[in-house]
Amino acid sequence: MTQQAQTSTFPAGQVPRLPGMSFAWLGIVPFMIFAVMFLIAPAAILVVGAFQDQTGAFTLENIVNLFQPSIMSAYWISIQVSTASALIGALIGFFLAYAAVSGGLPQSVRATLMTFSGVASNFAGVPLAFAFLATLGRTGLVTTLLVKYAGFNIYSTGFNLLSFWGLVITYLYFQIPLMILIITPALDGIKKDWAEAASTLGASRLEYWRYVAFPILWPSLMGTMLLLFANAFGAIATAYALTGSSLNIAPILLYAQIRGDVLHNPHLGYALAFGMIVITGLSNGLYIWLRGRSERWLR
Amino acid sequence: MKNSRLGSWLTIVLGAAYFLIPLIATVEFSLRMKRGEYSLEAYRVVLTDPRFQATFGYSTLIALATIVVGVLLVVPTAYWVQLRLPRWRPVVEFVTLLPLVIPPIVLVFGFLRLYNSSSWLPLTGSARGTDVLLTLGYATLALPYMYRAVDTGLRAIDIRTLTQAAESLGASWPTILFRVILPNVRVAVLSGAFLTFAIVIGEFTIASLLNAPAFGPYLQLIGANRAYEPSALAIIAFMITWACMGLIQVVGRGANRYRAAR
Structure with a gap:
């Protein structure tokens, strides 16, 4: 005003x-x-x-202290969960988008996919955890149906929804749609003429992908993967509602630190937050740079 | 060619299975509260829970306040940057992208350091102050989406000509902004508003750490203590998200039809 x-x-x-x-x-x-x-x-x-100690003087001690095993393992699990969900989400999202854009399917399939992706990419947080508990939890529908009709208990294989892979499978519910939303315009930018031109010049389908389509798409692919990574890295609500504090990922450690100074050093908490900004900052920075590169071709 | 179409169908069907099975499972689970029969008991329990009504009402109000703050902040800024300060565009765009770089958990940590009850601006010290801080925090979360929506909307109209026409008729700046520019980008503003609502209504991290009586922390509490109610809540949350995204498409389509009719 x-x-x-x-x-x-x-x-x-x-x-x-x-x-x-x-x-x-x-x-x-x-x-x-x-x-x-x-x-x-x-x-x-x-x-x-x-970068300050308790008296306010400059120090690197907090940063050095980040490298203790309990904190490093929290970052490391976070990085692994984010990387796995970004890679798998990008791969599956790419194939789904590709099937809808150039798979010769009716236009309505594509429209439905895009609408649904818009919804699912925003369906995150606590309710998403509830949905997966009702599906793959110990009393979830899929778990019980598999026991009843296939005599197969997924929990006997060592699977647990409240674990690394459980979290990855859950995160995919918003990662795949986000990939679809971002990569579809890039796939639209791939002109049909390019494939025709390549095959006229004698290129095989593989060579077309290897030398034409992929080099044009890779900045978008890499960029989107980085975005998915940062998206998962900062997320906490789903993980917290799903696993409580049993899975030690960086945002949950930070949450516990804010709530009750579990590290017994406020400045170490600030360093923990700083480390998170550095990681999401790097992946977003690379994303913006790569997007600039991909826009050269995909107009 | 026939083979590849089969492959495409297979991909889509597998994808659809991954996305639909959790929804079906959640619906099924939410109906199981009464032993031996399907019923809407869980929904009845949730919807009549006074804490549900209180927290949902609170979060709705905060979401509406967030939308108002977001529009008042973004529309004049995006308009002014396009009209008069194109050289500032990279700076403003960079700022609007910052919420994607700074995770909400880090943002609220900073809030608690800056605006705690013993600071120069003790916003967390009172309930009203917490409401204000929560609203402004949510406005930052929504900033990337709101700004992009409005900026794209402004690019589609000729703001220079509109501004000059309004000026030559003697319109003041508030008149230009709110009676000329805003109505012309209402579709973009509405899209941004619905997206903001979808993001904010069940937000957990910031609300929880500010101890706000919001819907997100309530969801988490129910999840930790109840069996069937969480599934009912998940379905309700999914329907809200669906409604917001549907409304974005409806207003967008309405605008296209209007444009085509002209």
């Missing part, structure tokens, strides 16, 4: 005609204040805290 107050102090007709020196930047001041107060400063204060 301050926006109008600031901008309307200029006579309306005059504002657009001031060359060079102008006060136009005042128009985004409210947005910038909001961003600084509720986005940048909260992250910055944690980053600064990560």
